[in-house]
Amino acid sequence: ACCSYRLRDALHPLWQSPLTIPGGTRQSPINIQWRDSVYDPFLKPLKISYDPTTCLHIWNNGYSFLVEFDDSADRSIIVGGPLENQYRLKQFHFHWGAVNDWGSEHTVDCKFYPAELHLVHWNAVEYPSFEEAVMEGNGLAVIGVFLKLGARHEGLQTLVDALPAVRHKDTVIEFDVFDPSCLLPSCPDYWTYAGSLTTPPLTESVTWIIKKRPIEVDEDQLEAFRTLLFSSHGEEERRMVDNFRPLQPLMDRTVRSSFR
Ligand SMILES: COc1cccc(N2C=Cc3cc(S(N)(=O)=O)sc3S2(=O)=O)c1
Ligand SMILES: [Zn+2]
Numbered sequence: 001a002c003c004s005y006r007l008r009d010a011l012h013p014l015w016q017s018p019l020t021i022p023g024g025t026r027q028s029p030i031n032i033q034w035r036d037s038v039y040d041p042f043l044k045p046l047k048i049s050y051d052p053t054t055c056l057h058i059w060n061n062g063y064s065f066l067v068e069f070d071d072s073a074d075r076s077i078i079v080g081g082p083l084e085n086q087y088r089l090k091q092f093h094f095h096w097g098a099v100n101d102w103g104s105e106h107t108v109d110c111k112f113y114p115a116e117l118h119l120v121h122w123n124a125v126e127y128p129s130f131e132e133a134v135m136e137g138n139g140l141a142v143i144g145v146f147l148k149l150g151a152r153h154e155g156l157q158t159l160v161d162a163l164p165a166v167r168h169k170d171t172v173i174e175f176d177v178f179d180p181s182c183l184l185p186s187c188p189d190y191w192t193y194a195g196s197l198t199t200p201p202l203t204e205s206v207t208w209i210i211k212k213r214p215i216e217v218d219e220d221q222l223e224a225f226r227t228l229l230f231s232s233h234g235e236e237e238r239r240m241v242d243n244f245r246p247l248q249p250l251m252d253r254t255v256r257s258s259f260r
């Protein structure tokens with residue numbers, strides 16, 4: 001493993017609560033040790049179909065900036081992969097560091113990426129609402145995509161251009177059309193494991209689908225994330241950086257891969 005967890009189970013400034021919930025057996029994020037992941041030939045390709053007009057708004061919730069979607073019908077969904085049902089897109093958001101040396105929540109062979117995208121979906125086949133799905137073991141499916149420093153990402157730029165309008169906690173702007181599939185790498189390969197939300201309520205309700213290949217973004221785009229604030233209007237400014245949770249113990253889990 002990358003490090004001892006005892007040090008990490010101390011109180012963490014961002015969460016003000018024990019980092020692992022008492023009795024938690026499937027907490028996230030984790031380090032993905034490539035050579036320990038097990039190829040599963042029965043894993044299907046992940047099928048993603050998003051309707052760009054289901055996009056609603058961007059807002060700063062004091063942890064990250066979120067792009068939220070209209071999930072009142074099966075218009076933006078994922079199916080296949082490790083999933084038994086189809087899941088509806090609810091929101092996506094990012095985690096990032098103060099510098100490019102860290103920022104992602106998951107690591108691969110103990111390597112951090114400068115940022116990580118999470119596309120959050122819920123099982124509307126089995127549960128009547130998102131809030132209920134959040135509490136169920138198979139309630140959520142989150143696609144994780146690593147961001148690495150490289151070429152400017154044109155699709156991301158439309159989000160970056162909107163960030164000054166949501167600089168402070170609890171600010172929101174309307175965002176009419178956006179297709180999040182432009183943020184996905186073209187490579188279909190992924191790892192998958194049973195985990196949890198990485199911010200409160202930390203519920204163990206997430207089937208994680210972590211894309212093997214990162215997308216490239218440039219320095220200015222990462223810097224734009226770092227201009228956001230944890231703090232509300234009128235409060236002392238606290239830069240929104242290092243909004244990632246420390247690594248959690250793998251415990252009795254296997255990470256499966258969709259690729260050899
Ligand atoms: C309790 O019902 C609700 C209601 C509204 C939002 C949430 N959420 C809280 C944290 C959280 C953390 C996520 S991450 N970083 O693991 O992808 S996704 C997510 S959430 O489900 O949107 C839960
Ligand atoms: Zn997240």
